[in-house]
Amino acid sequence: MRLLLVEDEPEMAAALESALRRQDIVTDRADGLELAREMALAGRYDAIVLDRGLPDGDGLSLIPFLRQRDALMPIIVLTARGRLPERVTGLDLGADDYLVKPFAFEELLARLRAVMRRPGQLRAMTVKAGRLSFDLEHREALVDGMPLDIPRRELLVLEVLMRRAGRMVTRESLMEAVFGFTDEVQSNTLDSHVSRLRRKLVDLEADVAIKGVRGVGYMLMEAR
Structure with a gap:
C-alpha cells in the first residue's frame, strides 16, 4: 500500500x-x-x-x-x-x-x-494462488495457512504481484508501490528483492512461480 x-x-x-x-x-x-x-x-x-x-x-x-x-x-x-x-x-x-x-x-x-474495505477498493480481502494466500486487510502472506516471515520490501513486492496474479506487473508499477520518492534505490534493488522472494517461495513449495521479462516486469502465476 x-x-x-x-x-x-x-x-x-x-x-x-x-x-x-x-x-x-x-x-x-x-x-x-x-x-x-x-x-x-x-x-x-x-x-x-x-x-x-x-x-x-x-x-x-x-x-x-x-x-x-x-x-x-x-x-x-x-x-x-x-x-x-x-x-x-x-x-x-x-x-x-x-x-x-x-x-x-x-x-x-x-x-x-x-x-x-469499501466497495470499489478491494474486490476480495484475500487473494490466492497455488498454496499461497495474501490477506489484504491484515497485510499478511501465508502458505497453507502458515504466516511467512519475510522482510517489509519483499512483502510489498509480493502484495502487488498477488493483487495482479496472472498478469504482468511493470517494473515502474512495482517501484511505485514499494519505494517512496525519497528512498535511495539502486538499479538492481528491485530485482534483488524479487530474486530473494522467488527463492523463498520455491523453498516453501508454495506452488507459485514469479516469471520475469527483462526490462518489462514480473508476473506471479501458479506453478504447472
Whole structure:
C-alpha cells in the first residue's frame, strides 16, 4: 500500500511517517497544497491522509482535484477543526472520513482499513494462488495457512504481484508501490528483492512461480 500524507507540522508528519512505515505502508509526504498536487499527478496512491490547516490554504480545497483524478480514492481528513459544521463540510466535499486531532494512531489505522474495505477498493480481502494466500486487510502472506516471515520490501513486492496474479506487473508499477520518492534505490534493488522472494517461495513449495521479462516486469502465476 502506498499513501500520500499531506501534513505541514514537522513533528506530526515525522511521527505519522514512522508509524505508517512500521505497518509496511510506503509513505510520501507533502507539506502544502501545491506539492500535494504535483505528487498526486506524479504517483499512484492507494489512499490520502490530508490535513486542513496548510500554509498555502485549506486542505479541503484539494479534494475536488483528487476526485477528478480518481473518484474512488480513499481520503481521510486530519484536522484540529472538530466542530460539527466543519466535519459536515469536509464530508460533503468528498472526504471519506474525518479524524479530529489529537487522535490515536491505532484509530487512524482502523479508519484506513475501513475505507479500503469499501466497495470499489478491494474486490476480495484475500487473494490466492497455488498454496499461497495474501490477506489484504491484515497485510499478511501465508502458505497453507502458515504466516511467512519475510522482510517489509519483499512483502510489498509480493502484495502487488498477488493483487495482479496472472498478469504482468511493470517494473515502474512495482517501484511505485514499494519505494517512496525519497528512498535511495539502486538499479538492481528491485530485482534483488524479487530474486530473494522467488527463492523463498520455491523453498516453501508454495506452488507459485514469479516469471520475469527483462526490462518489462514480473508476473506471479501458479506453478504447472
